Structures are given as structure tokens and as C-alpha cells.
Amino acid sequence: MSNRLFQSVIHQMKDAIDRVIGVIDENGYVIACSELVKIGETRQGIKEELSYSSEVVVSGGYTYRPLSGGSKAEYVVFIEGEDKMAEKMTQVLAISLSNIKNLYDEKYDKGSFIKNIILDNILPSDIYIKSKELHFNTEETRIVFLIKFFGKTEMMPYEMLQNMFPDKSKDYVISVGEHDIVLVKELKNTLSIPVDIHSHYTAGLASMSILKGIEAGADIVDTAMSPLALGTSHMPTESLVAALQGTDYDTGLDLNQLNVVRAYFAKLREKYIANGQINPKSLGVDANTLLYQVPGGMFSNMLKQLKDAGKEDKLQDVLEEIPRVREDAGYPPLVTPTSQIVGSQAVLNVLAGKRYARISKESKGLLRGEYGALPGEVNEEVRRLAIGDEEVITCRPADLIEPELEKYREEYKDIARCEEDVLSLALFPQVASKFLKNKYAPAPTAAESAENSPRVFYVDDAARTN
16 A cells, blocks of 8 residues: 555544554554654564554554554554553554555555455456556466465464565465465566476375466476376376377377386386385375375485384374474474474484484474574474573574685695585585596596496387396
């Protein structure tokens, strides 16, 4: 909503209310006031106080109240005075401005326009007209995510997404239900690099996700040959090729040739299952993943941990424990490395028969703040068990690390030839050192190449050989 509109309403009300009245925005700035000299002042801390107290805060001779309605209080009204009358008048002011804002948003706000489309609250014939009226670019490629969350949250996920996607002119975070949030994000036209979609099949949604991603403009999608597909792997390559035949997204790949490749990997699958390198459980689809929030890589790692401990029968217990551990840890995102930290701690809790009887070094680091600020509220009892009275890191953890680049440059000066080499050695010293020695080794002579050349093996051979 326009600050000018707020100011217009406040100006009309000032004669009826014989007190200073105004509005502050989400950053604490006064954006409208009956005393014009106060516009631009800051009222820091008011919104924070309102989030921890009741609907009204009294401070510094003023009474404050957030605008009613909506999932996030973007604006706060204030009125001069700390008496009961001031409290009642803030309520009237908040209701009035809130209704005006809702009407304004309904007519001019693009987020409200998208919400009405999603909830089917606008006639199809009006969508084009309204998009033109709002100067909404209908040619822009966008992708829509439905985010579901469970448990006690008090709109914390909404706040998280707002912070992750702050550009309100391009990305829209919309609350559409008690446990549902929609993220509408500009995709292709905002990027100058290829878009690659990588989706595991654990929950059975990968095919649908990849198809919608292709339609939204993705350049690359990750798949796997059918014998090694599904489960914690990807959607089958052959299935996607067949689905896209005859469409604008036809891959041009020959299914008959892919069948030869499939035969090769079918034998590998049998071999790896027989020697234990592939656990058959990791190849299945389990929709419970939607409840337990376990990504593919995390799931396969847990299976290995349980198998090594001879406790594969405890898988269900671990899956049920994961959401609890995640909640205790402040809802870290389940991507590497924090997904592995949460999963490993859940395994430890189940195997020990008592929660947090053993706490991994990585879990302690997570709760101490070594991996950055956690999006949710941490269970302080669990944190005390993990780190005792140690101070929690509240700043950017990397700021506490001494500069090390020059040290690594000196240490690896004999092998590193560029900045990328130095960084690779700093992160993966053992692997990178072997890689770089081979990379920069003198080229072999013709005689050496002939002596050491490997036998050429074609896929056709595997299809015809046991």
C-alpha cells in the first residue's frame, strides 16, 4: 500500500482525533503522521515487542497496535498517550486502516491478484484484464511451489520465506491456509546460467516436479536409467523420453538404443544388490517421506548406518524421530550437511534407547551456531545437554575464522597453479592433491600410452554377455 494513501487518511483523521497519530512500517520508520515533522523518525524495537506481547504496546508516551488481519503485521499504528482512551483509539485506527489497506491491495496489489487466481476467486475472463491493469508481465516464466508445514509454527515458515525471497516485485509469498504457503517465483528470465533440476524419487513426486520444471523453462533435468531409478535415485530416463516424444520438448533420444543401455545397468543392479552396495529399501517409493521430511541422500545414509549397526528393523523408529530432532534443533533445512546431522542424531537417539544420551560432534556444532543462525526456536534443554554453558554464536560463524588463504597458498605452492587449485586443496586436501598431481603430470609418450591403454568396452558387449 502506498505511504501517500496512509498519510491521506491520517490527515483526514487528525481533526477528529486531538492527538498525534501515525503509522510505522516493518523497518520501524514513521511513514505517515499527523505531525509531518515526525515522518522519517525511527521507532525501533516496537514490532519486536509486539511479537512477544499482547496486541498493544505502550512505550515513550505512545500506544502502539499492529494493523489487524493478514499473516504478517507489516504496519503498526500509534497514538499519543498511554491511557485507556489511547488504547481504544488505536483499535479504531488499526481497524480503519486495515480495511482501507485490504481494499487497496485487492485492487492494486499483485500478490493479492495471484492469491485470487490460486484460490479461484477471480473469473477466468477477468484475469487478463486485471493483469493488464496491474502491469503484470504475463510473459515472464514463473514456477509455483506449494509448501506444507506441520506442528506448532505461528507462521514461522511464512516469515522464513519472506526473508529468503525479499524481492516483492518478482517473488510472491502467499499464505493460502493454516498449514499452506505458496511461493510464486520468477525463474528462467532472471538467470543467465542453465537451470538444472535435480529431484529424488523417494516420495514419488519427481516425475511431476520435473515435467512442470521443463514446462517452466528448465534446460537440464537429472534422470537415471530405470534399473537404478526410483527411490532415493531419480525418475527413469526412458519414461521421460517416452513422455516427451512428439512434444515441443522431444529429446530426440532413441528408446531402442536406451534399451541396450538399460540391459547393461540391469546386470549392475543385480550385482550391487547381491554384494550389498545397494539396499533394496532405497529403491522403493515411500510417501511417508512427505511426513518425515527425509530427502533421498539422507535416507540412503541412514539405511547404511542402521545396516552397519545391525538395526535395520529400527528404520521406522528413526523416521519418526527425525521431525522431533529437527524441531529441537530449530528446524534446520534438510540439505547437506544439516540433513546428515539431523539424520545421524536421530539414529543415535533410537539406537541408544534414550534421546540425546549420545550427541554427535556435528549436532553440538549445529546447536552452538557453527552452521549459522537457525530459522526456528531451539529447544534450550537439548542445547544445554549438547554444549553446556558454552556461548552460542550469534554472528556469522565465518567471521570468527582467521584468514587462511595465504597459508594454503604457501603450503601448496609446489602443486597449486591457480586460485581454484588452492581452494580445492583447502577443502579436500587428500582427494585434490591426487587429482592435481595427475592433472599436471607430464604427458605420456606414445609408447607409454600404448602400453597402458585400457581395453575398449562397448555397451553392446554388456547386453550380450553374462
